[in-house]
Amino acid sequence: MPVRLVIRTFSELCITVGAVIVLFVVYVLYWTGVKAADASDGEIHRLQDQWSRGRIELPAPGATASAAPPDATQEPQKSQAPQATRGAPTAPTTRSAPAASAGTEPARRPARSTAPAARPPAYRDGKPFAVMYVPRFGRAWDWPVLEGTGVNTLKKGLGHYPGTAALGGRGNFAVAGHRRTYGDPFKDVPLLRPGDAVVLTDGASWFTYRVDRRAYRTVPTDIGVIDPVPEKSGFRVPGRYLTLTTCEPEWGSSHRLIVWARLEATRPVTDGKPPALRS
Template sequence: MRLVVRTVSELCITVGTVIVLFVAYVLFWTGVKADTVMDDEIDRLQRQWAEGEIRPTRTAAAPGAPAAPAEPAAYENGRAFAIMYIPRLGFTWNKPVLEGTRTDTLKKGLGHYAGTAQLGQRGNFSVAGHRRTYGDPFKDFPRLRPGDAVVLTDGTTWFTYRIDKGPYKTVPTDIEVIDPLPRMSGYTRPGRYLTLTTCEPEWGHSHRLIVWAHLDSTQPVEAGKPAALRR
């Protein structure tokens, strides 16, 4: 009996140690790796832009009006094409946006829902991100409020969106949130919109949190950072 008790005790200690190590891996190491990968994606994009790559031609627009790519090229699945900034989440917060929402893609940054509008185009440019693990990109998502700026650049233009509604809680099957004209967004006519989605609760995935925004302004990168990114 003494041997059985000792064996069971040692087994429990071993299992407990494995669980602690696994939790440490999920909470810490995946975040370290993800931060490095996201930084590498941003560095790669900025090098390409500096070398004149990935610079779509844009049609002329009236002063202050949103500029749109002329016949924009399709995004390449799993590849970064833009950088997102959300000042509400910190002036050092920036994440790469990649095409697609597969698990391996979201480990590298935020993911653009394939089939939704392209950046700055008419329709609903929709993006997903992890709430927790893999860098916790949207950990503070509930802090977002109407009026907050969400700024993106594709290397040639700055796009400033303004949040109109959210965070709105729904279920994963509610795919209408990324429709060109989302039913619960409050929008009544087609426009240039942005949808951000993440998991709810913080360590679960039974629900989703959503924010909707409209394209407020654009400006060429040569003009410097937009007002929303200036301290």
């Protein structure tokens, strides 16, 4: 009898372990995506809420502090005067201000070289400060960019490497994201082609980066890829660059995939969406 009991208990344990493993696979493949979608939507909503109320946590590079009074957000008319001094990204108004095109032609301006040097603004660790759009990944693809690359930060969105340049700033704005699990934000990174747009907004400006070359595969210790001028990127002079990092292979961690882009255009949000997002 005891033999039978031992065998039965052992069998039941095996079945239990198998069930737990199946549940874990469900968790990793499905549930992390649900959680990440929830969390990232929450972060984006928080950002947009914050932006629509005119409280902005960081100045856009080159933005003048006196852009517009914080109460002008609901009345685009009032911000006409500051807009006349074109070039300064005005304060965060609504995303598609109807009066935006009145004073400014929607020109693609190259990044201004007179902007102050990239000193990372006070991004707060674990807090979102921008939203990224990549048309190549689909129209619905939008992810918040949070400060820091900690495990818990990357569960909620993309993570900005602390110590790298600010968004749109001089240097290298480096961002890490999950390739798989937690919503698979960077699953399609290998599909990026030279010329593809990577668009970000911090509530005051749109930043359009253009991918420079196809994804570069490297090892995890290759920290030079997020240097201000990454040696292997083909960039030679200091500029305003963007680096995306994710894991390679998709479910592994032996390598990393790197995509470099350079800033092509900056425009205030009052000018409407950049051309890359309008197609």
